[in-house]
Amino acid sequence: MTVIETTPTRVRFRRSGAGFIASVLGVMSVLPFSASVFYGLATGSENTTLMAILLPLAVAALVIAVGFALWSLRTGVDASAEGVVVRAPIGRRRFAWDDISGFATLDTRVYAQLTNGSRVALPGVGADDLPRLVAASGTEVVRADDAGEPVEAP
Template sequence: MADHARMRLSRVALVPVVFLAVCVLPLAAATPWTALVLVVPVLAAVWVLRVGVDVDDEGITTHTLGPSRRVAWSDLAGIRVGRGARLRLVTRGGSEVRLPVLRARDLPRLAAVSGGRIDVP
C-alpha cells in the first residue's frame, strides 16, 4: 500500500464558491453589517479544501470542519452504506464515523488504498 492516500473534493468545487463570493459582494458592500455575508463563501471554501479522508498504514482519518477523527485498522469492524449511498465506518465499539465526500461508488478506490483491509462485495 502507498504510505498515504488522500481523498478530497476536486478543487473544481471552488468555482461555485468564487461565483458565490462575487454574487454576495454587492450585498456585503451595502452596509458594514451585511459584510458578514462574506463569511458564507469563506466557510464554503474552507469546507472544500479541508473535508476528506486520509488512509495510511495506521488507519483512516476523517477531516470535517470540526475536529478530525482517526479510526485505527484494529478498531474497524466494517463499512456501512447509509442513505444517499453515504459511507460510514463501523467501529468494534459499535459507533459509526461518517466518511465525508465518499459514496458507495468510491468503495473500490477505498478498498484499493486500504491495502486489502477493506473488501468490496
C-alpha cells in the first residue's frame, strides 16, 4: 500500500458559522419592520407622519443587519504557497511569506508579525490553526523556547 501525502493548495479560515446564522436571523427580524415602514410611506397611509419618523430607524436597522451579514461572510484568511490574504468586508490585503517574520497570539486573537515591524490581525485564525496556516507555505511550525533557540513544535 502506498501512502501519498498531499498538502492543500489553499487553506481558508473563516469565523464561526454561528455569526452568519445570527446575521440571517437579524435580517429576517428587521425586514418586516423596514418593509412596513417603506410600504406605509409608498402607499400614503393614514400614519404617514409616524412612518416618516420611523424611516431613519428602519433604514439604519436594515443597513446594520445586512452589514453584519456581509462582515460574517467576507472576513477571514486565505493562505497558499504564494502568501496570505486577509479578507475584510470591503477589500483585502495580500502578504507574501517573505513579508511575514512570525505569528503572535494575544488572548484568542492571532497576529502576523510583518518584517517592517507592524502587526496584522488574522480574523478566523486561532492558535490551534497556526500549524495548518504555516503548512500552506510549505514549511513547518517552529517556535522559540525560553533561551531563544528555535525548536520544533510538538
